[in-house]
Amino acid sequence: MSRSNVLPWVSVGSLGGTLSMQPDGERQGVTPSLDCEALLRSVPQLADLAQVRARTLCLQPSASLDIPTLLEALGWAQREVEAGARAVVLTQGTDTLEETAYLLDLLWPCAAPLVMTGAMRSARQPGADGPGNLLAAVQVALAERSRGRGVQVVLDDTIHHASQVRKTASLALAAFESPGVGPEGVVVEGTVHYYRPGRAHAPLPVPTGPMPPVALLEACLGADTDLLWALPELGYAGVVIAGFGAGHVSHAWAEALGELAAQMPVVVATRTGNGPTARSSYGFVGGEIDLQARGVHMAGALCPRKCRVLLGLLLACGNVGLLEGWLR
Numbered sequence: 001m002s003r004s005n006v007l008p009w010v011s012v013g014s015l016g017g018t019l020s021m022q023p024d025g026e027r028q029g030v031t032p033s034l035d036c037e038a039l040l041r042s043v044p045q046l047a048d049l050a051q052v053r054a055r056t057l058c059l060q061p062s063a064s065l066d067i068p069t070l071l072e073a074l075g076w077a078q079r080e081v082e083a084g085a086r087a088v089v090l091t092q093g094t095d096t097l098e099e100t101a102y103l104l105d106l107l108w109p110c111a112a113p114l115v116m117t118g119a120m121r122s123a124r125q126p127g128a129d130g131p132g133n134l135l136a137a138v139q140v141a142l143a144e145r146s147r148g149r150g151v152q153v154v155l156d157d158t159i160h161h162a163s164q165v166r167k168t169a170s171l172a173l174a175a176f177e178s179p180g181v182g183p184e185g186v187v188v189e190g191t192v193h194y195y196r197p198g199r200a201h202a203p204l205p206v207p208t209g210p211m212p213p214v215a216l217l218e219a220c221l222g223a224d225t226d227l228l229w230a231l232p233e234l235g236y237a238g239v240v241i242a243g244f245g246a247g248h249v250s251h252a253w254a255e256a257l258g259e260l261a262a263q264m265p266v267v268v269a270t271r272t273g274n275g276p277t278a279r280s281s282y283g284f285v286g287g288e289i290d291l292q293a294r295g296v297h298m299a300g301a302l303c304p305r306k307c308r309v310l311l312g313l314l315l316a317c318g319n320v321g322l323l324e325g326w327l328r
Helices: 036-041 045-046 067-082 097-107 132-140 226-236 251-261 288-293 306-318 322-328
Strands: 007-017 020-025 028-032 050-059 087-091 116-118 151-155 158-161 183-189 191-194 214-218 236-243 266-270
Touching: 007 067, 007 132, 036 050, 036 132, 045 132, 050 067, 067 087, 087 132, 097 116, 097 151, 097 306, 116 132, 132 151, 132 183, 132 191, 158 266, 191 322, 214 226, 214 306, 226 251, 236 251, 236 306, 251 266, 251 288, 266 306, 306 322
Parallel strands: 007 050, 007 087, 087 116, 116 151, 214 236, 236 266
Antiparallel strands: 020 028, 151 158, 158 183, 183 191
């Protein structure tokens, strides 16, 4: 029996991003241009770990990814597992990685690992981190303890769960953290170490049509309420507010959100980047006790961007009644 017949099968799909970027000679700066096969050639060590099947799904900066493209990637990944792949790795840009990973985690139906990675330095830049991140992602994907953990994000030899990871630096190599809880594990000398057991959840249904629009607005000092009052007329089906502190808004915003909560789901998260919203501490108008009395949902530890993803999917599948259970 040949060696290739005993190595596990891992499928790697590329969506673009910095990992695939290099100068094109005609423009300033780097752009996505390296397909998945080229990415794999930059990591020859993969040949000793697995039979790798490559697929270029698209070549986009992650700011330009959209829901249909991600659902296509999800379908491709699921079909690869159904055909016999032990795990799937997706590469993309880091700018929206925390959101896309969470979207896919909410929908991923397989015990097989789905691991996402990217890069902070482009392919031609000295010290490019893409090849190392791709190698670590495949190592995590192959680990037996990675099964049943949903979608994970691997960068800088650190493993994060999709529901907790955030990009916390714009350009630093160590740009990803899981604030408040820490990473799920690390990769050391090619070996995967987890700090805690995985957490399984039942996947949500995959949307069969366009996701209802959900607005995301940030509370800020002295902000007016014009945009809030305009949301129903603009066709929004829900709104997430990145609130002050533990999930607070001004007196005027509290009144507007109470009116909106009678027409659409309203979620208030914290804009701080670390920690949960409160539920029973502050009693002033615009505090969390007042907001809940007006029908507003408090986000808990889920960040505003992921709240928007969650609410959009729940609206799409008609399960908004499950929202409180996902936010606790």
